Amino acid sequence: MMTATLNLFKLSLRQLLGRQRLLLLVVLTLIALIPSLLAAISLWVGRPLQSAQLFADFDLPVVLPLIALIVSGSLLREEIHNRTIVYLLTKPIARSLIVLGKFAAGLLLIWALGWLGLLIQAAVLADGSELASQFASVALITLAYGAFYLALSLFFKRALLWGLAYLILWEGLLTNILPGVKQLSIHRYAAQFSSGSLGQKNAALGVLLAIAAVSLALAAWHLSRMEFPGETE
């Protein structure tokens, strides 16, 4: 079963990086480079931004969740939409491993894009002092966001729309209006992990890992119950 899962991982990478996805990859790279562009502008206008500030204000709340949404949200939803999922489901692979194999490939791309953005950002600002911790933050935060959006994409057909709604309305708006809601946002723990105290970091680490684990478990559970009726008979 491991060989099969490895092949599924390879297929997913190929789907993500293939020529047919070139435009999407360009868009994702541009999103990843937004903070670098802002850093360049800040230098040009003579008011240079700090690396940590850029990370906290742009990478964390916008760039990383958006990349995770676009990549993760399409991993299985596209297979379902294109009806190619039937070629995965009728193979000797547990549905939970289908979820994990797909997610692993997506996560690799998300990390690569996140880290690329950070490297260019550091080069533009000539400041790489935060890179190690930011790399770790990217890895953990996108793990949680990615798993969450993957699960969302199985529960809802219009995963991108629901993901954006979560990002803009829930994390962007409601958490600022209703203080209690903040406890239920991934961003809160992402921010705590990247810039909190040691105690906060440890707590946030646990919560983010739990979000990822629960999301993946829910995704696997839902996929195992999903039905794929034919359109015609």
Place this chain on the structure above:
Amino acid sequence: MSPVIEIERVTKRYGQVVAVSDVSFALAPGISGLLGPNGAGKTTLLKLMAGLLTPSSGQVKFFGQKLRRHPQLYRRLGYCPEQNELYDFMSGREFLKLSAGLYGLADPAQAAEKALEQVALSAQAGRLIRVYSRGMRQRLKFAQSLLPDPEVLLLDEPLQGADPAQRRMLIELIRQLGQAGVTIVISSHVLYEVERMAQQIILINHGRLIALGDFHAIREAMDDRPHKVLLEVSEPQRLAALLTERELVSAVNLADEQLVVDIGDANAFYGALPRLIAENGLHLRRLSGLDEDLESVFRYLVH
């Protein structure tokens, strides 16, 4: 020997719509034709067997187990879906290698080449699936279902889009696999093709099982239904009068030298006909049943 596939009182509902209703049967090795008009529930039934759908009630067993709970059983199953969607960005060969890898086969490349040869697609295997014709896609889907040397093959309209030569080739391949002991379920609405392959038929309509069993046995069991028989005889009008007089036929149609009669009691008709011909000095040139084919049996059973 326990059945390969067991369908036990299976019902599948989508809300108020009943796609499959209280269907039961068991399948052993050999070729079974799954027949029914569009919307009869054929694809639903195949998907239930393939574990892509779960029954609303009843159960489907594959080698005595539930497929969904035992995904390793998929190693013994080849499934060829009706849909034409494939990974268009790959070549046919890449798709088969990938599929063989997903089956966990030791040598995916070799398995892919073997399957390509089986469906005569080797020459086009390097081209992107995007440019494949419908017939080529059909053969590629079929090839991927052959990859694990399956014990069970579920084929949903596998001959769609194939040209006559390809159809002949695929029919021959399916027959060979059936003779080799593979349990094959093939759905189709092209009845004469299924008749050429299947030892038994499963007839469904509106989700209900209409008939199940050996085609000829079903046909024989229906001997009390009206048959049409064509006779080419020297004096058709005289024979028509003789048959009607003796109440051996319920209807007669005369055209040129041909006489088409509807018979109710086949035994009485065929028992009396030779004597009638001989005693009246008639010359019978041809005698053939017009509705011995599956299409006629099917039409009779579903209406």
